[in-house]
Amino acid sequence: MILLYLLHVTTVAHSESMLWTFLTCNVFVVTAGIVFMYKLFTQKNVRNAGIVFGVAIAINYILIAILGDPFDLLG
Structure with a gap:
């Protein structure tokens, strides 16, 4: 399910561990932004x-x- 959610921008396949890394970093960015x-x-x-x-944000990018x-930066 995570693959379907994160592949909305690009069709490049990502490994599962890389997706969890991106997801964790994005959760931290959102939390830091709310605070x-x-x-x-x-x-x-x-x-x-x-x-x-x-x-x-810098670490995320x-x-x-x-x-x-490179197309992941658009999403």
Whole structure:
């Protein structure tokens, strides 16, 4: 089921372990983004949350660029 969900952008087959790596990283990016937006809108100290969110996005794109397909960056 995960393969069908993640192959909506590209038809390149990915290994199951790589998919779990991408999925875990994406869950962390979404969680960090939610925390960042919450702190931003409640006007709390957002510096650390912003740095964590930026690093998570950078790591996510690096993993996709190295282990994935260039078309994965579009999705």
